[in-house]
Amino acid sequence: xxxxxxxxxxxxxxxxxxxxxxxxxxxxxxxxxxxxxxxxxxxxxxxxxxxxxxxxxxxxxxxxxxxxxxxxxxxxxxxxxxxxxxxxxxxxxxxxxxxxxxxxxxxxxxxxxxxxxxxxxxxxxxxxxxxxxxxxxxxxxxxxxxxxxxxxxxxxxxxxxxxxxxxxxxxxxxxxxxxxxxxxxxxxxxxxxxxxxxxxxxxxxxxxxxxxxxxxxxxxxxxxxxxxxxxxxxxxxxxxxxxxxxxxxxxxxxxxxxxxxxxx
Numbered sequence: 001x002x003x004x005x006x007x008x009x010x011x012x013x014x015x016x017x018x019x020x021x022x023x024x025x026x027x028x029x030x031x032x033x034x035x036x037x038x039x040x041x042x043x044x045x046x047x048x049x050x051x052x053x054x055x056x057x058x059x060x061x062x063x064x065x066x067x068x069x070x071x072x073x074x075x076x077x078x079x080x081x082x083x084x085x086x087x088x089x090x091x092x093x094x095x096x097x098x099x100x101x102x103x104x105x106x107x108x109x110x111x112x113x114x115x116x117x118x119x120x121x122x123x124x125x126x127x128x129x130x131x132x133x134x135x136x137x138x139x140x141x142x143x144x145x146x147x148x149x150x151x152x153x154x155x156x157x158x159x160x161x162x163x164x165x166x167x168x169x170x171x172x173x174x175x176x177x178x179x180x181x182x183x184x185x186x187x188x189x190x191x192x193x194x195x196x197x198x199x200x201x202x203x204x205x206x207x208x209x210x211x212x213x214x215x216x217x218x219x220x221x222x223x224x225x226x227x228x229x230x231x232x233x234x235x236x237x238x239x240x241x242x243x244x245x246x247x248x249x250x251x252x253x254x255x256x257x258x259x260x261x262x263x264x
Contacts, residue, residue, distance in 0.1 A: 018046075078191060223261075
């Protein structure tokens with residue numbers, strides 16, 4: 001039976017199951033465990049969220065923590081049997097684009113600018129405001145849990161690094177329900193488009209949407225690759241698989257994973 005919380009009516013109208021917990025170690029871990037134990041109880045677009053996550057994880061297995069009440073941690077279960085496995089690398093990128101749109105909507109007419117740093121960090125004025133981690137369900141490869149951590153009410157002293165930001169640090173309020181609802185709606189639209197295009201991100205319009213929001217494309221970058229090597233060059237585009245194409249002189253390299261620093 002769906003669980004809806006009165007504090008998130010807009011989001012509950014989109015999600016078939018929206019569950020709020022006071023505190024947890026990891027919303028992603030909780031959703032994975034719950035969906036494995038009760039698949040029918042966690043349909044597509046089910047949500048678990050908290051404003052007090054104690055042991056969150058980011059990409060590359062980094063820890064992600066925030067003082068209680070200063071960040072929104074939300075995990076969404078998506079079921080994507082109609083998206084070919086080869087195209088599922090687009091899911092976290094689509095999530096990043098959806099969250100970028102939702103954050104930008106909160107900042108409309110404020111002079112602040114939201115953008116996407118490849119692959120799926122949401123930035124405002126160059127500072128990271130949200131990170132995203134997608135994980136496939138171990139019991140069902142057609143189900144993916146997408147976790148997002150949004151810095152909502154962190155003071156400047158709470159920010160974990162100098163390159164981070166938050167709505168509060170910018171002097172802005174945030175409507176968490178509207179933010180989440182717009183994220184869910186855009187995420188689902190991207191996934192439906194990918195499914196209808198049989199995984200063709202260009203044909204679905206997802207490649208164009210992600211690339212249009214991606215501040216990395218068009219920037220000079222330094223990429224720390226998983227093998228320890230460093231690649232420097234100019235980010236020229238995303239390829240059909242969602243990889244970042246970096247040009248160094250006349251050589252183009254497609255990067256599927258790595259830490260990106262914008263150097264200009």
